[in-house]
Amino acid sequence: MGGLRRVVTFADQGVSSVSNFVAVAIAANVASAHQFGQFSLAYAGLLLFLGAQRALVGETLLVRYSRTGQLTREVAAASLGATALVAVPTVLLLLVGAAAAGEENAALWLVMAGVAPVVLLQDSIRYLFICEGVPGRALAIDGAWAIISIAAMLLAAQAGAGLAEVLLWWGAGAAVALILGLLLARCVPAVPAGVRWLWLNRSFAFRYAGEFAALNASSFAVLYLLVFPLGAAGVGALRAAQLLFSPLNTVFGALKTAVIPELVRTRGTPAFRARLLEALAVVLVLGVGWGGAVLLLPAGAGEFVLGETWRNAEDLRWPYAVQYLAMVPYTILLAYFRATEANQLSTLMRGVLAALTLVLPLALALSGSTQASAWGFAVAVAIAGVCGAVAVKRGRRSSARDVTLERVD
Incomplete structure (x- = not known):
């Protein structure tokens, strides 16, 4: 049963990622270059708060309430x-963007502001279903959103609708999925109780949100700072090379969502180790397989995907392949820390990654080499993973020592 749940959760993550990619592609096809730039800014803001919501609420749900009977309707x-x-600061940020964008682009920002609470709540219900052990319901609401929104967006685009109207249909699909999710969950948001929930879970929720904020701040900051030694073209090459490996980001995200609840449910049993090793094997095979495919990618295929940027990104494939390979043990360790509620260790490992992501690529880029900067990202992940592994080993030695002392006493 647990294996089926994990497969369905992976499928749900795939549907969600692919549908989001298609929706952005449709938006790109109906927008001018300037409009798409405005949309990209608004969408980035929405994704930032979506990630914060997943850290603050979603991960806390998986860690604290995945055990059978823990997740009540209240x-x-x-x-x-x-x-x-x-959703409140999300909407406020997008409204500020609408005011700053000018009359010509305000409409798409306003649409994104209206859609934001629906998107965040729909995503939160996904986590509820996965936490309850019924990921099929998460797949159902994501599938409904994908089918309804993409079909409606395509019809609107063919009819000559503008970007704001096309985005409205994207939001309409999300609203239908949200209503379906609320019906399946048989509950509605209780905002006053939400304040109390955050307070009761503050040691988890705010820590996870802080880890997310630190990693995102360092990632955004280093990209902007790299413009000075590498130029915009160099940063573009780094982003393009990362894009080649982006499907693995979906794998890592799905792994955490699928495996953490199963680890929580089997904590303290022999099945816990089996689940962890199984997850390691699966993600290692996928990581090596996709990395090898990217390294063997013909120039013609690379130019088809990245256009002229391929020439600058081609030599960056090796450092990014190593980085994503290092992400395998890092992700497994993070899942282990979440499942065992070893929050200090997860903060240590992710804090090391945030600091090194800011320092190493920038320091190595001072030579003017984009490839050296890419190796900086790879080394940052590898060192963070080693720190996490060392912390686990020391923790086990300490536990074994305590057990020995108790026996002596």
Whole structure:
């Protein structure tokens, strides 16, 4: 049963990622270059808060409430209320963007502001279903959103609709999925209870949100700072090379979502180690397979995907292949820390990654080499993973020493 749940959760993550990619592609086809730039800014803001909501509410749900019987209807309603609270600053940010964008582009920002609470709540319900051990319901609502929104967006685009109207249909699909999710969950957001829920889970929720904020801040900051030694073309090459490996980001995200609840449910049993090793094997095979495919990618295929940027990104494939290979043990360790509630160790490992991501690529880029900067990202992940592994080993030695002392006493 657990294996089927994990497969369905992976399928749900795939549907969500592919549908989002298609939706952005449709938006790109109906927008001018300037409009798409404005949309990209608004969408980036929405994704930033979506990631924060997943760290603050989603991961806390998986860690604290995945054990059978822990997730009551009251807890579910309170967690949705917490998500509604996260939606408030999201909407405010997008409204500020609408005011700053000018009359010509304000409409698409306003649409994104209206859609944001729906998207955040729909995503939170996905986590509720996965936490409950019924990921099929998450797949159902994501599938409904994908089918309805993409079909409606395509019809609107063919009819000559503008970007704002096309985005409205994207939001309409999300609204249908949200309503379906609320009906299946049999609860509605309880905002006052959400405040209390966040307070009761503050040692987890705010720590996870802090880890997310630190990693994102360092990643954004280093890209902007790299413009000075490498130029815009160099940063573009780094982003293009990363794009070649982006499907693995979906794998890593799905792995955490699928495996953490199963690890929580089997904690303290022999099945825990089996689940962890199984996850390691699966993600290692996928990582090596995709990395090898990218390294063997013919120039013609690379130019088809990246256009002229391929020439600058081609030599960066090796450092990024190593980086994503290092992400395998890093992700498994993070899942282990979450499942065992070893929050200090996860913060240590992710804090090391945030610091090194900011320092190493920039320091190595001072030579003017984009490839050296890419190796900086790879080394940062590898060192963070080693720190996590060392922390686990020391923790086990300490536990074994305590057990020995108890026996002596």
